[in-house]
Amino acid sequence: MSPATRNEEARQAIIEAAFSLCAERGFAAVTIEGIAARAGVGKTTIYRWWPSKAAILIEAVENARDASAGYPDTGDIYADMVTQTASVMQMFTTEFGTIWRGLISAAQSDEPAAEGVARILRVSIDQCVARLAKARDAGQIRTDLDLELAVEIIYGPIYHTWLLRTRPLPEAYMETVLAALLPALTPAPASMA
Amino acid sequence: MSPATRNEEARQAIIEAAFSLCAERGFAAVTIEGIAARAGVGKTTIYRWWPSKAAILIEAVENARDASAGYPDTGDIYADMVTQTASVMQMFTTEFGTIWRGLISAAQSDEPAAEGVARILRVSIDQCVARLAKARDAGQIRTDLDLELAVEIIYGPIYHTWLLRTRPLPEAYMETVLAALLPALTPAPASMA
Amino acid sequence: MSPATRNEEARQAIIEAAFSLCAERGFAAVTIEGIAARAGVGKTTIYRWWPSKAAILIEAVENARDASAGYPDTGDIYADMVTQTASVMQMFTTEFGTIWRGLISAAQSDEPAAEGVARILRVSIDQCVARLAKARDAGQIRTDLDLELAVEIIYGPIYHTWLLRTRPLPEAYMETVLAALLPALTPAPASMA
Amino acid sequence: MSPATRNEEARQAIIEAAFSLCAERGFAAVTIEGIAARAGVGKTTIYRWWPSKAAILIEAVENARDASAGYPDTGDIYADMVTQTASVMQMFTTEFGTIWRGLISAAQSDEPAAEGVARILRVSIDQCVARLAKARDAGQIRTDLDLELAVEIIYGPIYHTWLLRTRPLPEAYMETVLAALLPALTPAPASMA
DNA sequence: AGTTAACCGAGACGGTACGTCGCGTCTTGTT
DNA sequence: AACAAGACGCGACGTACCGTCTCGGTTAACT
Structure with missing residues (x-):
């Protein structure tokens, strides 16, 4: 039957x-x-x-992607972020980058494609959020920071540069970005009082 | 002729x-x-x-765009940023947003289009950099910050969310983002010593 | 089994x-x-x-067709021909006509279909020939006429008009045709001498 | 313009x-x-x-067809008919026959094709009618015969045999057919009275 | 004032890919 | 073993746009 x-x-x-x-x-x-x-x-x-x-x-x-590994966790959130973002940027230069660029392009006018792109990203974002949460619990990240937002703040510059093509992505781009972002991510220094 | x-x-x-x-x-x-x-x-x-x-x-x-104004300048860089980014996000919801989204999509596979997109962005970025430079001179922005990078850090989250469609852009998105970014943008507090 | x-x-x-x-x-x-x-x-x-x-x-x-009757036989070959051809023309206007037309169309390029069509026709032709033979024996039909040919002469005009669609088939078409054909079908009048 | x-x-x-x-x-x-x-x-x-x-x-x-000749006219309608029908039957064996068969097949289910087929035939039929009319005026054809009908009676057997594929068309088919039809076509012998 | 050449509207052209339909073959259970 | 269901590789359908190419026609500077 x-x-x-x-x-x-x-x-x-x-x-x-x-x-x-x-x-x-x-x-x-x-x-x-x-x-x-x-x-x-x-x-x-x-x-x-x-x-x-x-x-x-x-x-x-x-x-x-199913076969690929999760988020690195050496205990040092800054180092892990650099490692992970570097691997994303590295991926951008491979055939996966070509495909990912195409899918993002398609997502701009194709609703189901947009859902697929968001679904793919969801996994990475959740992994990133989880890693950040762990770092927060370890006192490495501000407690008053929405971690979803943190992900957007961290990855935003990469995608901005990669998609809008305003300039080539420098090799050590994310070292610089993360260094600049550090004061926004780490707990504020103890107040004077 | x-x-x-x-x-x-x-x-x-x-x-x-x-x-x-x-x-x-x-x-x-x-x-x-x-x-x-x-x-x-x-x-x-x-x-x-x-x-x-x-x-x-x-x-x-x-x-x-030729007819449009430059960057707001009330003296308060934070307020001006909120104003300006809000107006960008507002633009995204209009027919300009539709067209801009299409052009960014095209830019992913069409080199001349990519150049056009970058050329259009260049003007806005330069205006933003100029405004940030003024703010830096006024002591509102860290002196050790690459201002091009600052623009990417500020606009990155908007484009990340708008292009990757991971979630709808909340109305007051940039208030939140800029609040979170403030420690990274403003001069560090005097050290204790 | x-x-x-x-x-x-x-x-x-x-x-x-x-x-x-x-x-x-x-x-x-x-x-x-x-x-x-x-x-x-x-x-x-x-x-x-x-x-x-x-x-x-x-x-x-x-x-x-298996269920259908044979050729009418009232003793008057002319009347029987009119009856039978009228019933064929009537059939052309029904769903059988649609199917028959389709099969003839298919037979033009499909050999097995052509054989099937010929096989179906064979029965009708044989019945017609038999009826004509009986009429010939009764002195109503010329003795020097190939009866297979007679069938083609009688049915030819119907199919010519029906398949080539040069004009609609008039209601009493075959009365006219058979009237015209009579001198060719009936025994020649006794010569003068 | x-x-x-x-x-x-x-x-x-x-x-x-x-x-x-x-x-x-x-x-x-x-x-x-x-x-x-x-x-x-x-x-x-x-x-x-x-x-x-x-x-x-x-x-x-x-x-x-535009280039092709009209109806033969030797003065002897019977001979001309044999000539012309033989040339039609000859045509059936050429590539024109293949095409003509296909068009007739198509005409069974395609209204515009049916009109085209009828249009093509119209010319030939009109020529044939004209030739028959001339023969009638010359006393070779019965005066009480609808000449359109005469065409159908003459060409009907050919198409019947060619399209229904009940048997191969003999070489001298139309000699036989026309011989058989003669009494129906030529003026009746003077009545006895 | 007349000539003329680039620009224009219209749209036909050779193509490529679209998304659909039906072909005839096949595979997978079910009866 | 025959059956229903339907997935499969395939070929053609008729359509939409592509970018190129004539066609006249219409202007506006230059004879």
Whole structure:
């Protein structure tokens, strides 16, 4: 009675084709036909399961990310932030960066894509918030700081520079940013009284 | 040189058509053919003067912005920042926001568009830097802060939230952000010693 | 032999679905998928037993025709011809006409369909030839006339007009045609000498 | 002010491509994409000017026919009929026959195609009627015969046999048919009285 | 005052990709 | 074993825009 069931091989092939095409040619140049051709699959099979190329790439990113590690925790929140943000910036320069840039671009006009992007980010943000909470409990972070906001303050400059392309991202960008932000993140010095 | 001169009426009509179409339907749904039809203009005329729809909208934004004022200056840098960022966030909710979002999206894969976006931003950033420099001279801002970086730190959170769509931008978002950032922007309190 | 026996219910349902779909939407709009859906049957079941939609409809026609009567025989060949051709022309205006037209259309490019059409016609032609033979034996038809040819001469004008659509078939078309053909069909008058 | 005008080269190429494809592979196997590819033309160009492949072939036939001759007239209507019908039957065996068969097939479910087929036939029928009228004036044809009907009686058997595929068309088919029809076509012998 | 060349509207053109439909084959349980 | 359900690779559909290319027509500076 069951319907013929979904073909997992095809799913994998499609996701990989989308990923590699986007990495090679950029998101704007990816077409459903191109993905189908590279995956050796009919267009129908793609349209049956995904509404857009963005949806495929979101799944690709979610798949790839599942294997990845969580937030570093050496006990030094500043060092861990530098480590983590550096790895994000490093990622921006890889094929993941190309794909992530494309997805953010798509999210500006495609509501489901925007939800996918937000869903992907949610995980990273939650991890970051959790790490910050731990640091706060350890007295390394101000107690009166909304940690969601802290994440936006920390990552905001990276995305501002990366997406608005006002200047190239310097290698040690986040060292500088975090140094500048430190007074806003760490507990205020004891008052005079 | 004769009637071989550019038709200013057509230029205006094209820019206005592009603007209104983008405002109504979103950047992704704008087409050169649609602009030509609404402007009552041949496609050739558009291609003669602009390389892409993004280029038209960049010119539209630059045109519209020429009339706008500079940075507020009441003497209180914090209040001025709140005012100015609030007006940016307000702009995001208007048709300019729609167009600006589209241009940023285009900039992710279209180099000339990226340059246009950066060029538009440059003016605002320079104004902001100038205002910050004045505040620094007035002792309201730390002297050891790269002001370009300060702009990224201040506007980063707005763009992070607006472009990545992780949550709606609260009305008083920047009051909160600037309050949190204050320790990082203002001169450090005199040391105890 | 167990459920490994052909499902007669399914066969009936398929034939009826094909028939009704063709009657409603015309042969060109009939699809195997549509038949399967209406018959509540898997596509496989159709492909297992028939090679094409034309084959199903040929079977449908043959089924429906099995119940039908032979050629009228009142003793007056002219009257019987008028009766019979009128009933054929009447049939053309019903859903059988729609299906028959479709099958003839298919027969132009589908060899098995052409054979099916010829097979269906064979029965009618043989009946007609038999009736004509009887009339010939009764002295109502020229003895030097190939009766197969006679059938083509009689039915040719109907099909010419019906298939080539040069004009609508008048109600009493065959009265006129047969009146005109009479001198060619009946024995020649005794010569003068 | 005029729009860019229609490209006559493209029109010719399309008609020739459709013609040759249909001749090679049969009407059912002709596709718009195939025509476009062979003609070196965009699909849009085809859809801009023709509603279907049948329409293209109708134009092809009309074009080709314009050059062709009229009805033979040796003074002997019987001989001329044999000549002309033989040339029609000869045509059926050529690529024109393939195309004509396809168009008649299409005409069964495509109203505009049916009109095109009828339009093409109209010319031939009118020529035939004119020739018959001349013969009637010369006393070779009964005066009480509707000549349109006569055409249907004469060509009916050919089309019956050719389209219904009940048997192959013998070489000298129409000699036999016309011989059989003679008594119905020629003036009746003087009555006895 | 007439000539003329760049610009303009209109839109046809060769293409690419779209998203859909139906094909005929296949796979997966169910009966 | 035959069946329903339906996923699959495939090919064609008819449409939307792309960017290029004629077409006349209309101007405005330069003979």
